[in-house]
Structures are given as C-alpha cells and as structure tokens.
Amino acid sequence: NAGVTQTPKFRILKIGQSMTLQCTQDMNHNYMYWYRQDPGMGLKLIYYSVGAGITDKGEVPNGYNVSRSTTEDFPLRLELAAPSQTSVYFCASSYLREGQETQYFGPGTRLLVL
Amino acid sequence: KNQVEQSPQSLIILEGKNCTLQCNYTVSPFSNLRWYKQDTGRGPVSLTIMTFSENTKSNGRYTATLDADTKQSSLHITASQLSDSASYICVVSAFGANNLFFGTGTRLTVIP
Numbered sequence: 036n037a038g039v040t041q042t043p044k045f046r047i048l049k050i051g052q053s054m055t056l057q058c059t060q061d062m063n064h065n066y067m068y069w070y071r072q073d074p075g076m077g078l079k080l081i082y083y084s085v086g087a088g089i090t091d092k093g094e095v096p097n098g099y100n101v102s103r104s105t106t107e108d109f110p111l112r113l114e115l116a117a118p119s120q121t122s123v124y125f126c127a128s129s130y131l132r133e134g135q136e137t138q139y140f141g142p143g144t145r146l147l148v149l
Numbered sequence: 150k151n152q153v154e155q156s157p158q159s160l161i162i163l164e165g166k167n168c169t170l171q172c173n174y175t176v177s178p179f180s181n182l183r184w185y186k187q188d189t190g191r192g193p194v195s196l197t198i199m200t201f202s203e204n205t206k207s208n209g210r211y212t213a214t215l216d217a218d219t220k221q222s223s224l225h226i227t228a229s230q231l232s233d234s235a236s237y238i239c240v241v242s243a244f245g246a247n248n249l250f251f252g253t254g255t256r257l258t259v260i261p
Contacts, residue, residue: 039192068249077153077238077251078193125192136181136242138249140192 036061039141041126047147048116056111056144058126066129066136067109068093069101071122072143078125084109116148151176153241155252162259166229170255172222172239180242184213184224187236187254196224196237229259 042057060067065086070078080093084103098120100112109128113120123145129138153174162168174182181200185193197206197213199222205214210227226233236254243250 075253077253079251080249127192137195137198138183140194142192143190145190 038062039126039128039139041124041141041144043144044142045145045147047149048113049149050116050118052116053112053114054116054146056113056124056126056146058109058111058141059107060109060126060128060139061107062128062130062139063106064128064130064139065106066131067103068127068129068138069099069109069111070125070127071095071120072125073122081111081124113146118148120146121148122146151241151243151248151250153239153250153252155237155239155255157255158253159256160258162229162257164229164231164259164261167225167227168229168257170224170226170237170239170257172224172241172252174220174222174239174241174250174252176220176241176243176248176250178244179217179220180244180248182213182215182222183240183242184211184222185238185240187238189235193238226257229257231259231261233257234259 039060068083069081082101084090126141156171183198184196187193199215212225215222238254239252
C-alpha cells in the first residue's frame with residue numbers, strides 16, 4: 036500500500052488565487068481528515084469525512100471546501116487564497132477497530148500565499 | 150474545554166541519554182491517547198496508542214505511560230539516538246470520529 040499520498044508537496048499562490056490540494060489513500064479507510072499546522076502550533080482540524088458522500092466541518096473550516104465522491108479521494112479546495120492560509124496541510128485517514136481509531140498521515144503540502 | 154498541554158516545549162539532550170516528555174489533558178469523555186513522532190517536513194507517525202485501561206505501552210526504545218485518574222501521560226525515550234530528533238505530539242481522542250485534540254508538541258534535539 037502507498038498509504039496516504041498528497042499532492043503537490045509545495046505550492047506558492049498569489050492572494051485571490053484558487054487551488055485544490057489532493058489527498059488519496061489506498062487502505063479503504065472510511066474516515067479522512069484535513070489538518071493545517073502553523074509554525075510552532077498544533078494540528079487544527081479543517082474538515083473531515085466519515086465516508087463517501089459525507090463531510091463535516093472541523094475547528095477551522097472558513098476559506099476551505101471539501102468533497103468526498105469516492106472512498107479513496109478527499110480533495111481540499113481553497114477558493115480565494117489569503118496570506119492567513121499559509122501553512123502546512125496534512126491529510127489523514129483512519130479506521131476503527133474494536134472501538135479504537137488508528138490514524139495515518141500523509142507527508143503534507145506546504146502552501147505559501149503571497 | 151478540551152485541551153492537551155505538553156511540556157517541555159523544547160528539549161536538547163546528549164546522544165545516549167534518556168528523557169521524558171509530559172502530556173496533560175482535560176479531554177472528556179476520554180477514548181484513547183496517542184503519541185506521534187513528527188520529523189521535520191514530514192507527517193506525524195504513530196508511536197503508541199493507549200486506552201483507559203492501559204497504563205504503559207512500549208514501542209522499542211519508546212515507553213508511554215498513562216494515568217487516567219490524573220489525566221497525565223509521559224513518553225520516555227531510552228538511550229536516545231540522533232534520529233530521535235523530532236517533534237513529539239500527544240493526541241487525545243474523545244469518542245467520535247472528529248474528536249481528536251492535539252498538543253503543540255515537544256521539539257526534541259539529540260546532539261552528539
């Protein structure tokens with residue numbers, strides 16, 4: 036298994052531009068997440084999905100949108116990039132077994148908005 | 150309010166020495182606690198996961214402890230290696246798919 040893959044690894048955007056961060060997992064996990072991590076800060080949940088066709092907001096959803104048309108893919112969309120969205124974005128997927136969740140993270144996408 | 154606090158914020162130790170990282174939490178209802186290692190520029194990787202009934206779990210040179218009564222956990226690293234240099238993140242889960250609460254991490258630097 037490739038696990039959780041993210042593209043691109045790094046991107047520079049101008050203010051007001053849009054882009055989609057891609058996330059794919061090949062482990063057939065139902066749960067998928069998008070986090071952002073600012074320098075020296077903990078991970079903050081942006082959006083999550085408990086299965087194909089189902090998404091919900093996390094702690095910091097403003098300025099982002101997601102979709103989950105398949106189990107494998109969970110893209111994150113930025114419509115009007117702002118400097119405050121400069122961060123490292125991590126996608127994760129997880130599964131539940133006997134009531135316990137095991138989470139796997141992708142390598143991250145570093146985004147710079149100028 | 151559900152919170153996870155880690156200490157120290159950063160730590161520098163000599164190669165071969167032991168160290169202990171702390172995690173205090175106020176998350177409720179508690180489901181499990183995990184420790185992750187995050188190398189610079191990489192995604193977090195799970196080290197251990199402990200439920201309410203477990204008070205210690207080891208993964209090689211890493212040993213995590215959990216005191217669910219005092220809501221404290223520690224991660225002990227034995228005989229540190231240069232490759233242990235990373236951020237160590239404590240994550241506490243409450244019941245539910247999105248109820249993961251992350252600490253800000255302890256930045257460990259191991260020097261020769």
